[in-house]
Amino acid sequence: MTFKRSNNPGEDIKRGLEMPQKRRQLIAESPADIPVAVYGVNRLAASLHPGTLKAKITDKQPVGVDCWKITLKSLREDGSFPFFRAGQFVTLSSEVHDSFISRPYSIASSPKQARDGRLEIIVQKKGVFSSWLIDEARSGSIITVSEPSGDFCHDDIRDRGHVLAVAGGSGVTPFISMMKAIREGSEDFRLTLVYGVRTREHLLIDPADYQDERISIVPVLSDQQAEGYYNGFINADILSQFIEQDSSVFMCGPDAMYDFVTHELNKLGVTRIRRERNCVTDRRVDREEIYRLTVHIRDEVYALTARNDETVITALERAGIPAVVRCRSGVCGFCHSRLISGEYYLKPEDDFRRQADRKFGYIHPCCCYPLSDMEIEIPIFDL
Amino acid sequence: MNKYDVIVIGAGNGGLAAAVRVLMAGKSCLVCEKHNIPGGFVTSFVRGRFEFEASLHEFNGIGTPEQPGSTRQLFEQLGVADKIEWIQLKDAYHLISRKEGYDYVMPFGYEEFAKANNRIHPEGEKYIRDFFALCQQIRDAMEYLSVSKGKPDPQVMMEKYPDYLACSPYSVNEAFEALGYPKEIVDNLNSYWCYLGSDGNNLSFLHYANMIYSYYSKGAAIPKHRSHELSLAFEQRIHELGGDIWFNSEVTEILTDDSGHVCAVRLRDGRVIESRHVIADISPHVVYGRLMKPEAVPEKARRLTNYRKLAGRGFTVFLGLNKSAEELGIKDHNYFIYDTCDSVAQYEAMKKFGNTAAQATVCLNNADPQCSPPGTAILYMTTLFTDDVWSQVSDEEYFKMKNKVAKAMIERFEQATGTSIHDHIEEIAIATPQTYARYCGHPQGTIYGYESQYYDGLMNRIQMVEEDRCVDGLRIGGGFGERLLGYPSSYKSGYNEASRTLRDMEKEGC
Numbered sequence: 001m002t003f004k005r006s007n008n009p010g011e012d013i014k015r016g017l018e019m020p021q022k023r024r025q026l027i028a029e030s031p032a033d034i035p036v037a038v039y040g041v042n043r044l045a046a047s048l049h050p051g052t053l054k055a056k057i058t059d060k061q062p063v064g065v066d067c068w069k070i071t072l073k074s075l076r077e078d079g080s081f082p083f084f085r086a087g088q089f090v091t092l093s094s095e096v097h098d099s100f101i102s103r104p105y106s107i108a109s110s111p112k113q114a115r116d117g118r119l120e121i122i123v124q125k126k127g128v129f130s131s132w133l134i135d136e137a138r139s140g141s142i143i144t145v146s147e148p149s150g151d152f153c154h155d156d157i158r159d160r161g162h163v164l165a166v167a168g169g170s171g172v173t174p175f176i177s178m179m180k181a182i183r184e185g186s187e188d189f190r191l192t193l194v195y196g197v198r199t200r201e202h203l204l205i206d207p208a209d210y211q212d213e214r215i216s217i218v219p220v221l222s223d224q225q226a227e228g229y230y231n232g233f234i235n236a237d238i239l240s241q242f243i244e245q246d247s248s249v250f251m252c253g254p255d256a257m258y259d260f261v262t263h264e265l266n267k268l269g270v271t272r273i274r275r276e277r278n279c280v281t282d283r284r285v286d287r288e289e290i291y292r293l294t295v296h297i298r299d300e301v302y303a304l305t306a307r308n309d310e311t312v313i314t315a316l317e318r319a320g321i322p323a324v325v326r327c328r329s330g331v332c333g334f335c336h337s338r339l340i341s342g343e344y345y346l347k348p349e350d351d352f353r354r355q356a357d358r359k360f361g362y363i364h365p366c367c368c369y370p371l372s373d374m375e376i377e378i379p380i381f382d383l
Numbered sequence: 384m385n386k387y388d389v390i391v392i393g394a395g396n397g398g399l400a401a402a403v404r405v406l407m408a409g410k411s412c413l414v415c416e417k418h419n420i421p422g423g424f425v426t427s428f429v430r431g432r433f434e435f436e437a438s439l440h441e442f443n444g445i446g447t448p449e450q451p452g453s454t455r456q457l458f459e460q461l462g463v464a465d466k467i468e469w470i471q472l473k474d475a476y477h478l479i480s481r482k483e484g485y486d487y488v489m490p491f492g493y494e495e496f497a498k499a500n501n502r503i504h505p506e507g508e509k510y511i512r513d514f515f516a517l518c519q520q521i522r523d524a525m526e527y528l529s530v531s532k533g534k535p536d537p538q539v540m541m542e543k544y545p546d547y548l549a550c551s552p553y554s555v556n557e558a559f560e561a562l563g564y565p566k567e568i569v570d571n572l573n574s575y576w577c578y579l580g581s582d583g584n585n586l587s588f589l590h591y592a593n594m595i596y597s598y599y600s601k602g603a604a605i606p607k608h609r610s611h612e613l614s615l616a617f618e619q620r621i622h623e624l625g626g627d628i629w630f631n632s633e634v635t636e637i638l639t640d641d642s643g644h645v646c647a648v649r650l651r652d653g654r655v656i657e658s659r660h661v662i663a664d665i666s667p668h669v670v671y672g673r674l675m676k677p678e679a680v681p682e683k684a685r686r687l688t689n690y691r692k693l694a695g696r697g698f699t700v701f702l703g704l705n706k707s708a709e710e711l712g713i714k715d716h717n718y719f720i721y722d723t724c725d726s727v728a729q730y731e732a733m734k735k736f737g738n739t740a741a742q743a744t745v746c747l748n749n750a751d752p753q754c755s756p757p758g759t760a761i762l763y764m765t766t767l768f769t770d771d772v773w774s775q776v777s778d779e780e781y782f783k784m785k786n787k788v789a790k791a792m793i794e795r796f797e798q799a800t801g802t803s804i805h806d807h808i809e810e811i812a813i814a815t816p817q818t819y820a821r822y823c824g825h826p827q828g829t830i831y832g833y834e835s836q837y838y839d840g841l842m843n844r845i846q847m848v849e850e851d852r853c854v855d856g857l858r859i860g861g862g863f864g865e866r867l868l869g870y871p872s873s874y875k876s877g878y879n880e881a882s883r884t885l886r887d888m889e890k891e892g893c
Contacts, residue, residue, distance in 0.1 A: 002545070002546060002549075003517060003545075003546040003549040003550045003558075003561065003562070004549060004561065005549070005550075005553060005557060005558070005560075005561035012548070012549035012550070012552065012553075013541075013545075013548045013549055013551075015552040016548055016549070016551035016552040018552075019551070019552055019838060019842070019843050020843055020846055020847055022838050023838040023839060023843050023847065024847075024850075026690055026838055027683075027686050027687050027690045028686065030686045030687070030689040030690035031685070031686070031689045032682050032685045032686055032689075033685060033689065034671065034672060034677050034680060034685060035667070035668045035671050035672035035685060035688040035689055036668070036672060036826075037668070037669070037672030037673040039771075039774060039820070039826045039827045040771060040773070040774020040775065040827070041696065041771065041773050041774045041816045041817055041820045041826075041827045041828045042820045042824070042826065042827070042828075043774075044773075044774075044776060044777075044778065044781060044817050045817040045818070045820040045821040045828070046821075047778055048778060048781065048817065048821075049821050082778070083778040083779060083781070085782055111779075112779075115778065115779075151430065151812075155786070155811055156786055156790075157786055157789060157790055157793065157805070157808060157811055158808045158809070158810070158811045186779065272705070272809070298627075298629050298632070299384055299627070324419065324631065331429070333419075333420075333428070333429070334419060336419055336420055338622075352429045353429070354427050354428070354429060354434055354608070354609065354611050355427075355434060355607075355608040355609065355611075355612070356427070356608040356609060356611040356612040356614075356615045357611070357615070359608055359612065359615070360612075360615040360616070360618075360619055362615070379419045379630040379631040380629070380630070380631050380632060380652075381631070382631045382632075382633075382651060382652065
C-alpha cells in the first residue's frame with residue numbers, strides 16, 4: 001500500500017517534519033502565568049472528603065438509659081462538617097490516657113445540620129473510648145473526627161422507595177439521620193422504623209419529633225408491657241404488618257438481633273437485607289498468649305506486645321501508636337497494612353480484603369488476631 | 384532515612400515502574416504516595432460480596448509467555464512478570480451504535496478480526512489486511528526510532544518507512560479519509576476511540592493505529608486478581624530491591640536550590656527528604672501550579688503546561704448483580720455502546736450532562752467466571768465528560784447528580800442490550816470526576832492525562848521529550864507523560880523517565 005493524502009509529492013512527509021516546529025510555536029504563544037492549581041471538581045472532592053478534621057465537643061446530654069448524645073463542632077471557621085449521605089459514620093480519635101484510640105460512630109444529625117456546624121453522635125457507655133467520651137472528655141475537648149464514611153445509605157438506584165428499617169438499641173442512630181434527611185429534603189424515600197428496645201425509658205428518640213407522612217415509627221419493647229407498644233422481640237408477626245410488597249430492608253443493631261430478625265425475615269421470604277456491620281472486638285481464647293509485635297511506620301520501628309484475644313489494631317492503640325483505622329469491621333480497608341512475618345487469625349466472615357491482598361500478604365489489622373510474633377508495616381496516621 | 388538518590392512522587396503505574404528501574408540500577412529510592420495503597424487508578428475495591436475492578440477494561444501488549452507483547456517484556460525486565468496471573472480475552476468488543484444500527488461482536492486475532500469484517504462489508508477483510516500492512520510498517524518504524532535513540536537515518540526512514548512518514552502528520556479522520564475505506568469499516572476501526580478519549584479530528588492516526596493494531600492482532604488480557612494485583616506485584620518488587628514506599632504521605636512541595644536544581648521534597652506533615660532527583664507521576668499542572676514556589680517555575684514550564692489540554696474526566700458505575708450474567712442475558716465481556724460512531728459528535732455531546740453518547744461497559748464474569756460468587760455478576764460502565772460540567776455541582780446536589788447520571792447509563796445499557804438489570808442491583812458504587820480527583824489529585828478528575836491534540840500527540844511528545852524538560856533534577860512521567868494515557872503507556876513512560884534520570888545522574892557524576 002502507499003499512504004497519500006496530499007496530491008503534491010512529498011507534501012505529506014514535509015508536513016510531518018514540520019509538526020515539532022508548529023508545536024514549539026503553539027507553546028511559545030501560550031500564557032506564561034503560573035498554571036491554575038484550583039479546580040472546581042477538586043474543590044468539591046476536598047470539601048466532601050477532607051480526610052480528618054479537628055473538632056470540639058460542644059454538648060453532652062444523657063438520652064435513654066446509659067446513652068449520651070454528644071454534639072461536635074469542627075474547628076473550621078464556620079464549624080462545618082462535610083455534607084454526607086444519611087446513614088454514614090464518622091471515626092473519632094483521641095489520646096486516652098496512654099493509648100491512642102479510634103472508634104466509629106453513626107452520625108445522628110442530618111446532612112444539612114452537619115454542614116451547618118452541628119454533628120451529633122449517640123454514644124452507649126460500654127467500652128474504653130465511650131466511657132472516656134462520657135466521663136472524662138469535657139465540653140471544649142478537642143478530638144480528631146474523620147470525614148463521613150460507609151455506605152449504609154439509601155440509594156435510589158439500588159433500593160426501593162420504601163425502607164423497612166429494623167433497629168436495636170443505639171443502632172437506631174443511622175435511621176435518626178435518615179429521618180431527619182427525609183424531613184429536610186436531602187433524602188427522598190418512605191421509612192418505617194421498627195425499633196426494638198428493652199423499655200420505654202430506653203427509647204433514644206421521641207416518635208412525636210418525627211411526624212411526617214413518609215415516616216412511621218414502631219417501637220417494640222422486649223422487657224415491658226405498655227399500652228400502644230408491641231411487646232417482645234421483633235418477629236415475623238410484627239414485621240409482616242409493616243413490610244410492603246416492594247420494601248428494602250435495612251438493619252442496624254447488635255449481632256444477636258441480626259441473627260434473630262434475619263431468621264424471622266427469611267420466614268417472610270425476605271433475603272435481601274442490608275446490615276451495618278458491628279466492630280470486631282476482643283475474642284474468647286482457651287489460653288491467653290502474649291506475642292511480640294514489631295511495627296514499621298515509614299522509617300520508624302516500634303516494639304510492643306499483643307495479646308491473642310485482641311485485634312492487632314487494639315494492641316497498637318494500647319501502646320499509644322496512632323494507627324489509621326476507620327470502620328473497625330474489616331470492610332473499609334483504611335488500615336490496609338503489609339504483613340512482613342507472622343501468623344494471624346481472621347474470621348472468614350470478617351475477611352473483606354481484595355483477592356490480591358490475600359495473595360501478597362496484606363491484612364486489615366482491625367479484624368486480625370495475632371497467633372504468633374508478628375512484624376507489620378502500617379501507614380502513617382496523617383493527623 | 385532523610386536522603387535518597389531518587390524520590391518518586393505517586394505510586395501510580397509510572398511511579399512504580401520508575402522506582403523499580405531506579406532500584407535495579409542500584410540507586411536508593413523512596414516512593415511517596417498520598418493514598419494508603421499503591422496503584423492510583425490501578426486498583427480495586429470491595430463492596431459486600433463483590434470486588435470491583437477500578438479502571439481496567441482490556442490490557443493490550445501482554446501477549447503470551449511464548450509470544451510476549453511489549454508490556455509483558457517490560458514486566459519481565461523489571462522482575463514482576465512472574466508475580467502476575469493473566470486471563471486472555473476472547474473477543475475485542477461488542478459494538479452497539481444507535482444511529483448506524485450496528486450490533487456485532489468483533490473477535491481478537493489478526494486473521495479472526497480480518498475475516499469478521501466480511502460480515503459488515505463484502506470486502507471487509509481486504510480493507511483490514513491493507514490497514515494491518517500499514518500498521519505493521521508504523522510499528523516497525525516506531526521500533527526503529529526507538530532503537531536509534533532519536534537519531535534515525537533519514538535515508539532508512541524514507542526507503543523503509545515512507546507510509547509511516549506520510550501519515551505521521553494526520554489525525555485519525557484525515558488518515559481514514561485519505562485511505563478511502565468504506566464507512567462501515569472505518570466506523571468499526573473507530574470503536575476504540577474512547578480508550579484514548581480524543582476525537583478523530585485531533586487524535587493522532589499513528590498513535591491510534593498503533594494501539595488498535597496491538598489490540599486486534601495481539602489481543603488483550605486482564606490480571607486474574609483485578610489490577611490491584613499489578614500494583615501489589617510492583618510494591619513487592621520494590622521491597623525486594625530494598626526500596627521504600629510511604630503511604631498517606633503526600634508531597635506538598637518540591638524544593639530547588641539556588642541554581643534551580645531539585646534538592647528535596649516536603650511531605651504534608653512537614654518532613655523534608657533530600658534528593659537531587661525527583662520523578663513525578665502526577666500532573667505538571669499540580670507540579671508547577673502547586674508544588675513549586677512560583678519563582679522556581681521556569682517560564683518554559685508555565686507556557687508548556689498552559690498549552691496542554693486536560694483529557695476526559697471519568698465517570699464509572701460499578702454494579703454487583705444478584706443474578707448471573709447468563710441468567711441476565713449478558714453474553715459478552717466488553718461492550719461499546721454509542722449513540723453514533725462519529726467520534727467528533729460523541730465528543731461534543733459528552734461535554735454536557737444528560738447525554739448517553741458513549742459508554743464502555745464490562746461484564747467481568749464473561750472473562751473470569753469466578754470473579755464473583757455463583758449466581759452473581761459484576762458490571763461496570765464507564766463514560767467520559769469532555770468538559771467541566773462537574774465543577775459546577777454543589778455539595779448538596781452532588782449525590783443526586785451522581786445517581787441521575789448513573790441511572791441514565793444503566794437504562795441505556797438495558798435498552799441497547801435488551802437486558803433488564805435494574806431490579807437485580809445488590810451493590811452499587813459510582814465514581815465521578817470528584818472521586819478520581821480525590822484519590823489521585825488530578826485536575827478536574829481527568830483520568831486520561833493530557834488529551835492527544837493535533838500538535839500534542841504521541842509522536843511529537845516523544846520527539847520533543849528532552850525539549851519539554853523544564854527543571855534540572857525533575858522528570859515527569861506516567862499518564863501525563865510523553866506516551867499519553869493507558870496502562871502500557873504509563874508503565875513505559877515511568878520506565879523511560881527513570882532511565883533518563885539515571886543518565887542525568889551519570890552526567891552529574893553521582
